[in-house]
Amino acid sequence: MKEKEYEKLFSGFKGIEDDILAIFLRVQKKDGYISEEAIRRVSRFLKISENRLYGVATFYPKFRFTKPGRNTVKVCMGTACHVHGGQSLSDAVGWQLGISLGQTTDDGHFDFQRVTCLGCCTLAPVVQINDDIHDRVLVTGLKETLKQYE
Amino acid sequence: MNSFEKRRQEAQKKWDALQNSRVPVIYVGSATCGLAAGAAGVLKAVEQTLKRNRLKAKVVPVGCIGPCYLEPLMDITMPGEPRISYANVTPEKAQKIVESLLIEGKPLADLAVGHFGDNGSDLTTGIPKFFDMPMLKPQVRVVLRNAGYIDPDDIDHYLANDGYAGLVKAFKMGPEAVIEEIKEAGLRGRGGAGFPAFKKWEICRGAPGEQKYMVCNSSEGDPGAFMNRSLIESDPHSVLEGLLTAAFAIGASFGYIYINTDYRLAVARLRKAVTQMKEVGLLGKNILGSGFDFEIKIKEGAGAFVCGEETAQIACIEGRRGMPKARPPFPAISGIHGKPTIINNVETLGTIPNILRNGAAWYTQYGIEGNRGTKTFSLVGKVKRGGLIEVPLGVKLRTIIYDIGGGSWKKFKGVQTGGPSGGCLSEEHLDIPVEYESMNAAGSIMGSGGLIVMDEDTCAVDLALYFLRFTQKESCGKCSPCRVGTWHMVTILERIVSGQSQSGDLTKLQTLAETVQHASLCGLGQTAPNPVLTTLRYFRSEYLEHVNEKHCRAGVCKELIDYEIDPQKCNGCQLCVDVCPTDAISGAKAELHELDLSRCIRCKACYEVCRYNPLAGNAIVIKTRRSA
Structure with missing residues (x-):
């Protein structure tokens, strides 16, 4: 983000500690992740140390600190998905993309995440790619599903 | 009259106009479950169909009416007729239904799942009542009274319904x-x-x-x-x-x-x-x-x-x-x-x-002494009719799992109540009433309402490990019983599921679980051992099989199973080669395929295609230690 964009982003906030999460959520929505630069800017705006901010942000699983890929593959690890083979699905996604959980492919095309629960448990197992929910994804159909995004 | 009452009356008029609409009204379930199942595509198809045929109708997105396994749900009310509900609607199906009902006046009874009126309408002939469906009949709708009925984005709909x-x-x-x-x-x-x-x-x-x-x-x-x-x-x-x-x-x-x-x-x-x-x-x-x-x-x-x-x-x-x-x-x-x-x-x-x-x-007419009212649950897992349900407190688990949920496809094994903080109950508990005290007495909790049904293909030890990994990861780290205790419990469970268990592991696990339960600071730690304690109690034989025989009867624990290709049955169809995500299977067309176990992640994909695709030979065998 550029200087101006940060200013615009901060303008809606009073600059109190209560807003830390809301600010980081806005930053991540814009950049896709929380960069070191963002931590520095937020620190100056809130007058709270970078260490402290980093401590808060890393506590919450939603925040990421590396640049995401162009397509984000999120495998749901909810209980319903687990009993329907979610673990195998997650392993298979990693193999297919050739990366481990949390990593981005070398060409920056895919990154691979897990989510706690997407809340559509009757459709398990579920994989979310970008904004699309793929329901009842079996490993048998995984290659086809991923191909749609290549 | 104050302005709020005025607004309510206007809302009532608006609602009545919708109920007595002179044009058909089409409702589409658009909560997370509906959207994930494809409600957006259905909405689009409905609008296109209306436009193409120059039909007039109101389209109202509504919330979740409960039977999520039937999503996407689309309901249509023809003027003066009761609302008719259609399930598992695809864009193609939506077009067919809209054209048939709105142009020809034919409701396509075989595609409908229920109607919301009283009997006696010609249009609903052959269609059962929606709330007579086995999933809905035992339910009571108090909290969910408006869910699936009203447009959640319109306050007037709420106001008109005693909001x-x-x-x-x-x-x-x-x-x-x-x-x-x-x-x-x-x-x-x-x-x-x-x-x-x-x-x-x-x-x-x-x-x-x-x-x-x-x-x-x-x-x-x-x-x-x-x-x-x-x-x-x-x-x-x-x-x-x-x-x-x-x-x-x-x-x-x-x-x-x-x-x-x-x-x-x-x-x-x-x-x-x-x-x-x-x-x-x-x-x-x-x-x-x-x-x-x-x-x-x-x-x-x-x-x-x-x-x-x-x-x-x-x-x-x-x-x-x-x-x-x-x-x-x-x-x-x-x-x-x-x-x-x-x-x-x-x-x-x-x-x-x-x-x-x-x-x-x-x-207080709902529920039982000390446990008044109703409770919503999300009924999911290995159950035929999953979804969002609401029942009076005190009903039996059996009513929820069998009458509402329709049971499992395969043999029922147990049910996890209360999520990661709850416990895993077995068949013997099906007749206990669902209320706070009985659930606690059984070692579980009522929790906020997650019910996950397991069948014979679910491994009780693996499920306990799944929950513990979750709570271990989510432990905030402030108090050591939770931070260190859950970590050690995960380590022991990982040993058990991988066939590396040492003597005394089960005793250690039990003691550790009780310590974490009693010594943790907050509810997360205090309840984290529940899945382990309840599975140790009610599914002990499965633990013993893992420990003594290195056998997982459900065929889930990856280190305890092997895959094999039966050379007599393999017809070399290459279907498994195509689906294997790790390229562990190789072989030319019409020749015997080979499986490299070192690459195999036991994901069951080959087994599924080999077993269910008519072109394949059902040659993949999953071997547990007992069958070996």
Whole structure:
């Protein structure tokens, strides 16, 4: 983000500690992740140390600190998905993309995440790619599903 | 007449016009479950079909009516006829139904699942009543009364259905009488612990301090639970009305809604609902002339299961790491920024307007002594009819799993209640009543309402490990029993599922579990061992098989099973070669295939295609230690 964009982003906030999460959520929505630069800017705006901010942000699983890929593959690890083979699905996604959980492919095309629960448990197992929910994804159909995004 | 009553009358007119519409009305279930199943495509197809055929109809997106396994659901009301519901609708099917019903007047009874009217209409011949469906018949709809009926984005729909009537009544009664009413209704917190709702309120009302806070807890971090999210998505104003009523009762002038940022649709619907409340004068100063002031702020959380715990949630709202605090002082005395704070669960709040509107006596007709009212559950896992359900407290688990859910496809093994904090109950518990005390006595908890059904293909040890990995990962790290204890429990369980268990592992696991349960600071740690303790108790034979024989009867634990290709049966169809995600299978067309076990991740994909594809030879064998 550029200087101006940060200013615009901060303008809606009073600059109190209560807003830390809301600010980081806005930053991540814009950049896709929380960069070191963002931590520095937020620190100056809130007058709270970078260490402290980093401590808060890393506590919450939603925040990421590396640049995401162009397509984000999120495998749901909810209980319903687990009993329907979610673990195998997650392993298979990693193999297919050739990366481990949390990593981005070398060409920056895919990154691979897990989510706690997407809340559509009757459709398990579920994989979310970008904004699309793929329901009842079996490993048998995984290659086809991923191909749609290549 | 004041402007609010005027608005309500206008809303009523608008609603009546929709109910007696001269053009057909098409409703599409558009909660998370519906959208994930493809409701957006259905909506688009409906609109295109209307446009192409120059048909006039109203299209109304509604919330979740419950049977999520039938999503996407589309209902159509023809003028003067009852609403007819169609299930598992695809865009093609939607076009067919709309054209048939709107042009030819034929309802396509074989595609319909139910109608909402009384019998006697020609159009509904051959279609059963919607609420006579086996999944819906044993249910009672109190909290979910509007879910799937009204447009959640339109406050007028809520107002026309007695919306905010409970609040108006509360203003007339006064705060003390409201608390008394909730006491008489016997409402207990629906977040899991079941603490009497009025007691918390009473303490907070009596607590000194000008500024008090009222918080709606929509954290719902349990994997496999979506009751609260669905309620907000389907009827946000019912929760907001409850929030206002509770705030009025305790004397709070500011409210927070804590909700996970990942629940995008629920957050969006809440934001819209709050804006609408402002428009009709339900927020701000001197609301409806009652002298009560109230403002709401939506606080988006960034994950973290522990933030469902009250004190951790307060830390998160204050912009800190979401770590719990030792209690007392309880939040009702010292909460957000040290001020008296009440945190109530979404469902608790959603129940309150119903109690006030209809009276405590009406509410106590549901449920049993000490456990009054209804409870919503998300019924999922290995169950035929999964979805969002609501039942009176005290019904048997059997009613929920078999009558409502239709049982499992394969042999039923057990049910996990209360998510990661709950326990795994077996077949012998099917006849215990679903209420707070019985669930606790069985070693589980009622929890917020996740019910995950397991069948013979689910390994009890693997499930216990799954939950423990979850709580271990979500442990905030503040107290060592939880931080270190859950880690060691995971290590022991990992040894057991990989066939490396050492002597005394089960005893160690049991002792450790009890220590973590007793010594942890907050609810997360105290309940984290429940899945392990209950599986050790009710599924001990499975643990013993893993430990002594290195055998997993469900064929789930990857280190304890092997895959093999039966050379007699393999016809070289290459289907398994194509689906294998790790390229562990090789072989030319029509030649015997070979499996490289070192690359195999035991994902079952080859087994599935080989077994169910008619071109394949059913040659893949999964070998457990016993079959080997």
